[in-house]
Amino acid sequence: MNSPPVAVTRGLTKRYGATVALDAVDLSIGGGVTGLLGPNGAGKTTLIRLLTTAIAPTSGDLTVFGLPAAGALKDRTEVRRHLGYLPQEVSFPRGMTCFRFVDYIAVLKEWTDTRRRHAEVRRVLDLVGLGDRPTKPIRALSGGQRRRLALSQSLIGSPRLLVLDEPTTGLDPEQRASLRGLLSSFGASGAVLLATHQTEDVAALCERVIVMVDGGARFDGTVAELVGTAAGHVWLGDTEVPGAIRSWRTGTGQVRSIGGTPPASARAAEPSVEDAYLLMLGSAAVASGVAA
């Protein structure tokens, strides 16, 4: 990736009282689809809210499209002109229809010409598969439809940087596949930052992945490099590997173990993004006892 970075952070820090949500993060985000992985509370959403100018940093530098995004209002406004943002949770104002919601955001994105704006609203509703129900009240939509409606507003004007916080929540496999198609074609010409818990989305879509742990970036590299960190640490055998960080019995009756010292009977297995991610979380994941 030799194109200039879309966003650069230097010592970016966000504190809420005594809590440090983001601790002196140095990152550079370029074109294509970048995955942002990390457990809850790792600072993913804080990083995203800073990048999208929803909040101001406590300290550090943040440059987006070459402009100081946390500086003067003029620069922040210019950054916002080229941003698309899907927050983790969008609770819609009451009594709105799909069309009116997206139309509202489009006006806030400076689409003042009514005819062009309405055409753009219809275009993004079509992109997420809601083009046939523009006048449907939002309260009558399913969870997946609401998520797609929220996504549609982020696509207005085909922004240079699309930042999506958990976009696949509530989507069924078919909708997730169609979202992947949308994001990969978007990533071919622009930049997408995708925060997710779904390691399979990262494996399917991302060229690059950042793993956040405890307010810092623990890993930053290609997906192949992330998977590579788990090579020689994933085992299949009849019993659990002693000292494994994670192990479970698979559908074939074999036990898959991540980490630990394997007995002679175990054989090395091809690692996945999820294996590498779990290995990286390591002791922190074990301490929290999730799915142990």
Place this chain on the structure above:
Amino acid sequence: MSWHCDTDLLRRYTAGAADLALAASVEAHLVSCPECRAEIAAFADAAVLDRAWAGVTERLQPTPLRPLRRLGLRDADAVLLAVSQSLRGPWVFAVAAVLLFAMSASVVQSPLGRALYLLVAPLVPVVGVVASFAATDPITELTTTTPYPKARLALLRAVAVSVTTVPVVTVLGAVIPGIGWLSIAWIGPGLGLTLVALVALTWWPPNPVSATVSVAWTAVVLVAYRHDDLTVATRVEAQLVYLLVAALAALALAARIRAAHTPGGYA
């Protein structure tokens, strides 16, 4: 989709030359097919579409906005106001409350009725403005990250609420006997309280702001009522105090906006 309308069929349909059964099946197909919708656009008469679409958007405008549009409100601004009008409950409630109190004042001709009018009337624009922020509060995160000037958005809302509420409350006070000059005198505190509420909205969420301003104004009216003299709250000296409060609040609002804090959040 297994088939698409061919170009000739679409041309005949838009010209009105397809028979009823054929036209119905083309319409059913168009509803679910973005590709054919894109194709048919080339055959449609733009002037007819514009007129139809203008009619639809006009119908969709919530009622308080229609007069504003006739007065020259731009379409894009109407869209911004329409969304905050989706929480019209408190606004309607406040106007109804004024009406009720004003009528009770006229019936009993009592100081209590007049005190109730003085209590509620200035709170109508306050509640209306705060409600317009409460309505859009769920998507503040999204609104913040758009390039639209947030200070303009806040002022647009405040002005629209004032334009639609102040005449209603004033006329009600004027036509119902027993209110008299109070129907004008409430505008001073109304202006002061609304500006104070806007400043408070740069720090706090809508509901606590609405509650705090209401409680503070209730205390003022209660003191005046206890003194058996509502003029304490409405005579010239008091009006000068309200104007001073309004001026200070306007200065504070300007300072807050310069420091990147607008009503409703981060600028």
